[in-house]
Amino acid sequence: MDHRLSNRLLRLAVIFALIGMGLGYWMGASRDFTAAPVHAHINLLGWVAMALYGLFYRILPQAAHGRLPQVHFWTALVGLLIFMPALAAELVGGPAWASFAHIGLIAGPTLTLLSMAVFAAIVFRATRPLTAAV
Ligand code: HEM
Numbered sequence: 255m256d257h258r259l260s261n262r263l264l265r266l267a268v269i270f271a272l273i274g275m276g277l278g279y280w281m282g283a284s285r286d287f288t289a290a291p292v293h294a295h296i297n298l299l300g301w302v303a304m305a306l307y308g309l310f311y312r313i314l315p316q317a318a319h320g321r322l323p324q325v326h327f328w329t330a331l332v333g334l335l336i337f338m339p340a341l342a343a344e345l346v347g348g349p350a351w352a353s354f355a356h357i358g359l360i361a362g363p364t365l366t367l368l369s370m371a372v373f374a375a376i377v378f379r380a381t382r383p384l385t386a387a388v
Contacts, residue, residue: 259318259327263308266331270300292342299334299366307373317380322372329369337362 274296281287307330311318340358343351 255315256318257312257315259323260308260311260315262327263304263311267301267304267308270296270304270334274301288346289342291345292338295341296334296338299330299337304330310377314380317376322376322379326369326372326376329365329372333362333365333367333369335362337366 274293277289277293277296281290281293307326311323317323336358340355340362344355344359347355
C-alpha cells in the first residue's frame with residue numbers, strides 16, 4: 255500500500271502544529287496578540303486540515319492514486335505558504351508590505367480554496383457507493 259502522500263501530509267501537519275503553537279506561545283508570553291489570526295490559520299489550515307487530509311488518504315489509500323491528489327497536495331501547501339506570510343504582512347508589516355499583502359491575500363486563499371474544491375471532488379469520488387472500500 256502506497257502511503258507516501260499520507261506520510262507527507264502528516265509530517266507537514268506536525269511541523270505546522272509546532273510553528274502555529276510556537277507562535278501562540280510567543281503571543282501569550284509577549285502579550286502581543288496582533289498576529290492571532292496568523293496563529294489561528296496556521297493551526298487550523300496547517301495542523302488540523304493537513305492532518306485530516308493525511309488521515310483520509312491513510313484510511314482510503316486508493317483515493318491517493320492519480321494526478322488529482324497531487325494537485326490537492328500542492329495547492330494546499332503552496333496556498334498556505336503564500337497566505338500566511340501575506341496575512342502576517344497585512345497585520346504587522348506596515349505600508350511597505352501592503353502590495354505583497356494585497357497580492358498574497360488573493361493568491362494564497364485562491365489556492366487554498368481550490369485545494370479544498372479538489373479535495374471535495376476526491377472525497378466524493380472515493381466515497382461513491384460502488385467504489386468506497388469502507
Ligand atoms: C501551544 C498551543 C497554543 C497556544 C500557546 C495558543 C495561544 C493562543 C493565544 C495567546 C491566543 C490569543 C488570545 C487572544 O487574542 O486573546 C490564541 C488565539 C487563538 N488560537 Fe491558539 N494557542 C495554541 C493552540 C491552538 C490550536 C491548536 C488552535 C486550533 C487548532 C488554536 C486556535 C486559535 C484561535 C482560532 C484563536 C483566535 C484567533 C483570533 O482571535 O484571531 N490555538 N491562541
